[in-house]
Amino acid sequence: MLGLRAVARHSGFSRPATTLITPRARHIQTATVKDADIARLAAKPLHPLTLADLCKHGRPPLSEQALLNSANFTLDILPSRLAHRIQSLRSLPYIVVANPNVSKIHGNYVHSLSTLLPYAERRIETLKEEVQFTEVMADLVQTHSNTIGILARGFLEARKYITAKEVTRFLDEHLRARIGTRLIAEQHIALHFSSKPHNDLSDSEHQNPHAQESTYIGVIDTALKPADIIRRCEATVGEICELNYGVRPTVNIIGHPETEIAHIPMHLEYILTELLKNSFRATIEAGMEKEPIEITIAPAPATEEQTRLLKNKPEQAVQHTEGVITNYDQGSVDYASGSNKPDLSASANIRPLDKNTPGVTIRIRDRGGGVSPENYAKLWEYGFTTFNEDEINDKVSGGNGNSGGTALDAISGGAGGSSSLAGLGYGLPLGRAYAEYFGGGIAVQSMWGWGTDVYLSLRGVGKIG
Amino acid sequence: MQTLPYSALTNQHISHVYELYYTAFERLRKVPEVRTMNDNDKFCDVLKMCLKEHLSVIPRLAMGILEIQDSVSGDECDRFMTTLLRSRISRRVIAEQHLALTETFHSPWHFDGKKSHMSPDDEFVGEIFLKCNAKEIIEQCAKTASELTAKAYGPDVAIPKIVLQGHLDTTFPYIPSHLEYIIGELFRNSIQAVVEQEGSAKPPPIEVLVCEAAQHVIIRVSDQGGGIDRDILPYLWSFAKGPRRKKRLQNLGQVPQLAATMQELQLPPSDPDVVGATGEKFGSPLATLSSRPPDLRIGIGLPMSRIYAEYWAGSLELHSLEGYGCDAFLQISRLGNRNEVLSTRATMDAV
Numbered sequence: 001m002l003g004l005r006a007v008a009r010h011s012g013f014s015r016p017a018t019t020l021i022t023p024r025a026r027h028i029q030t031a032t033v034k035d036a037d038i039a040r041l042a043a044k045p046l047h048p049l050t051l052a053d054l055c056k057h058g059r060p061p062l063s064e065q066a067l068l069n070s071a072n073f074t075l076d077i078l079p080s081r082l083a084h085r086i087q088s089l090r091s092l093p094y095i096v097v098a099n100p101n102v103s104k105i106h107g108n109y110v111h112s113l114s115t116l117l118p119y120a121e122r123r124i125e126t127l128k129e130e131v132q133f134t135e136v137m138a139d140l141v142q143t144h145s146n147t148i149g150i151l152a153r154g155f156l157e158a159r160k161y162i163t164a165k166e167v168t169r170f171l172d173e174h175l176r177a178r179i180g181t182r183l184i185a186e187q188h189i190a191l192h193f194s195s196k197p198h199n200d201l202s203d204s205e206h207q208n209p210h211a212q213e214s215t216y217i218g219v220i221d222t223a224l225k226p227a228d229i230i231r232r233c234e235a236t237v238g239e240i241c242e243l244n245y246g247v248r249p250t251v252n253i254i255g256h257p258e259t260e261i262a263h264i265p266m267h268l269e270y271i272l273t274e275l276l277k278n279s280f281r282a283t284i285e286a287g288m289e290k291e292p293i294e295i296t297i298a299p300a301p302a303t304e305e306q307t308r309l310l311k312n313k314p315e316q317a318v319q320h321t322e323g324v325i326t327n328y329d330q331g332s333v334d335y336a337s338g339s340n341k342p343d344l345s346a347s348a349n350i351r352p353l354d355k356n357t358p359g360v361t362i363r364i365r366d367r368g369g370g371v372s373p374e375n376y377a378k379l380w381e382y383g384f385t386t387f388n389e390d391e392i393n394d395k396v397s398g399g400n401g402n403s404g405g406t407a408l409d410a411i412s413g414g415a416g417g418s419s420s421l422a423g424l425g426y427g428l429p430l431g432r433a434y435a436e437y438f439g440g441g442i443a444v445q446s447m448w449g450w451g452t453d454v455y456l457s458l459r460g461v462g463k464i465g
Numbered sequence: 466m467q468t469l470p471y472s473a474l475t476n477q478h479i480s481h482v483y484e485l486y487y488t489a490f491e492r493l494r495k496v497p498e499v500r501t502m503n504d505n506d507k508f509c510d511v512l513k514m515c516l517k518e519h520l521s522v523i524p525r526l527a528m529g530i531l532e533i534q535d536s537v538s539g540d541e542c543d544r545f546m547t548t549l550l551r552s553r554i555s556r557r558v559i560a561e562q563h564l565a566l567t568e569t570f571h572s573p574w575h576f577d578g579k580k581s582h583m584s585p586d587d588e589f590v591g592e593i594f595l596k597c598n599a600k601e602i603i604e605q606c607a608k609t610a611s612e613l614t615a616k617a618y619g620p621d622v623a624i625p626k627i628v629l630q631g632h633l634d635t636t637f638p639y640i641p642s643h644l645e646y647i648i649g650e651l652f653r654n655s656i657q658a659v660v661e662q663e664g665s666a667k668p669p670p671i672e673v674l675v676c677e678a679a680q681h682v683i684i685r686v687s688d689q690g691g692g693i694d695r696d697i698l699p700y701l702w703s704f705a706k707g708p709r710r711k712k713r714l715q716n717l718g719q720v721p722q723l724a725a726t727m728q729e730l731q732l733p734p735s736d737p738d739v740v741g742a743t744g745e746k747f748g749s750p751l752a753t754l755s756s757r758p759p760d761l762r763i764g765i766g767l768p769m770s771r772i773y774a775e776y777w778a779g780s781l782e783l784h785s786l787e788g789y790g791c792d793a794f795l796q797i798s799r800l801g802n803r804n805e806v807l808s809t810r811a812t813m814d815a816v
Contacts, residue, residue: 255789298789361786443784445794447683450631450676453792455784
């Protein structure tokens with residue numbers, strides 16, 4: 001068909017022969033990605049990953065051997081994950097994947113896989129190879145950093161050809177898998193930069209002087225204080241509010257503010273920013289900015305079981321029956337992510353250390369008037385149905401969300417640069433994906449006419465080494 | 466009940482309940498069409514007798530369910546229980562409503578000719594209180610629950626205060642006994658949780674928020690009682706309990722009115738003035754359940770409350786902050802014209 005050539009040309013690869021070269025390649029070696037490769041890798045069952053796996057190489061600074069182990073481990077699991085993503089994208093309707101934005105993402109995944117294929121049968125044995133590998137990881141992270149925004153735009157443009165339900169289903173699975181893939185890559189990069197060999201090789205200026213890094217294992221901070229993150233997010237979002245509304249609500253932290261958990265700061269910051277954005281906007285627009293937003297930090301009590309169960313595989317995570325647990329799930333992450341695809345997603349995601357690791361529940365209470373009953377049903381959709389035709393056209397034509405959207409959408413469009421994510425309604429579903437990834441969850445309880453309570457539960461990574 | 470697996474009905478409690486319903490059915494179908502006031506009176510007598518006999522249904526069923534856990538799956542039990550209880554509420558409401566209206570009809574006020582505007586019955590249509598005031602009911606329940614707990618735990622234990630805020634003047638039509646049961650259960654749970662925590666001299670207060678909107682009223686009960694244990698969480702809304710089965714079973718046996726002897730039939734129809742709450746005219750089973758001593762935990766408070774809440778198209782949700790406390794959200798539809806919800810959620814979704 002005519003379309004096929006156009007698509008192929010656009011995504012930058014044509015079947016079967018030429019090698020993929022992009023301007024970003026630098027010295028990165030690539031190999032052609034053949035359909036057979038994708039099929040072979042996708043056929044492999046996804047190795048169920050645990051956070052323990054990510055941390056098992058030891059506390060930084062890693063020795064040379066540990067670093068090589070980490071690299072090889074990453075190498076083992078990443079290609080098949082990428083292949084799964086490609087297949088999943090390919091199972092979307094043709095006309096949707098033909099959309100330039102969506103096909104760009106597809107191309108990105110193929111490119112990343114192509115950078116990993118040269119390592120196919122080899123193991124990383126030397127430091128030099130490891131450095132190269134880390135570059136490959138960096139390239140991966142860099143390439144995919146804008147995936148969500150671009151995909152969102154793509155789906156928006158193609159909305160006539162695919163139902164909102166299908167989009168939600170696809171995005172739920174895809175974005176969750178993406179969290180995992182990025183985590184694996186970023187973890188290795190972080191471990192690399194805090195490893196002994198790296199510190200030895202680089203001169204003193206390039207070393208990481210942060211004292212706090214000692215609590216970090218890669219991207220995981222074992223002594224993360226949610227209160228700190230809350231204050232940081234409050235500052236950021238508050239400034240934006242002042243800029244645009246002239247006022248900003250205050251935040252009261254009660255409960256146990258000194259609580260510490262082991263978690264990934266990046267994730268938590270994203271979730272809290274989104275939640276605070278919602279709360280702040282609602283509060284201001286309801287005229288209640290004098291009322292503080294009350295945030296309660298409640299650490300879950302640790303039980304003796306945890307240390308005992310720490311060694312066991314998470315297969316013993318309890319499967320809860322449908323309908324008994326809401327999406328505020330304190331059970332295994334399988335249930336939460338398996339809502340769309342019970343068998344595949346279960347293994348694709350990283351499991352928490354085990355079901356009883358100490359965690360924290362954060363409750364955000366605002367007086368912003370609540371969520372109207374009509375909107376409540378659409379809360380968890382990926383921004384599809386909340387816009388009228390005009391607004392969508394504005395966004396699609398590249399507007400930064402100023403027209404038609406509400407003020408805070410414009411704010412996020414402006415402040416976040418090219419990312420107009422918030423205006424597209426991705427904040428809540430994405431935030432929930434992040435929370436549920438390690439066995440936590442988000443529940444929203446609205447009191448229409450008064451305010452909203454949001455319950456963010458996080459499972460800690462647990463005691464490590 | 467006939468569709469339950471045979472093994473379920475071999476259980477003595479369940480078969481007893483089955484017999485009760487069978488007899489009631491037989492009796493009722495023999496009542497001829499009501500044409501005169503006399504007929505109506507006879508009909509009312511039949512109704513009253515049925516209602517009295519069935520007072521013990523709930524605890525019995527609960528016991529039966531717990532006992533047949535090995536042969537019938539938890540899910541099926543829950544479904545069965547939920548459907549049964551809903552239709553039971555429906556029947557009792559209809560029956561009690563008719564009885565109440567009959568009584569009003571017979572009462573001297575009616576034949577007066579002039580409607581006395583001071584009559585409290587103006588606000589009642591049978592059992593339904595048109596102007597349930599959230600504040601009053603909550604304060605009443607708070608008092609009762611606190612007193613019960615104080616009695617049980619002794620005078621030197623500090624009971625948390627219950628603090629109200631929000632739209633306190635809200636009124637809505639509802640059946641007071643239902644509402645009191647639900648709120649009573651929630652308060653009992655909260656107060657108990659707070660008291661049983663390593664009590665400080667000044668326990669943190671329980672906050673109640675009343676929020677009114679055009680179509681519904683939301684009541685939020687927030688406590689700092691330490692939250693809900695993780696191993697119980699999945700069984701919170703289920704009649705088929707998990708780890709705490711044995712204890713529940715024992716306790717159910719001690720609930721008053723379970724003896725199913727002359728004791729039941731001796732219960733006089735309670736006077737509205739005597740019983741603190743309003744509108745309990747026919748020996749409400751809820752009253753006895755509510756006034757049981759606090760350490761008698763029978764484990765059906767939450768699922769029952771949810772069924773009552775959902776009966777008039779409302780809802781009951783719980784969010785636990787593990788290690789800190791619990792928030793319960795009770796939503797009540799206030800239009801009064803919502804149909805009764807008889808099918809379970811599952812069947813509703815299927816439709």
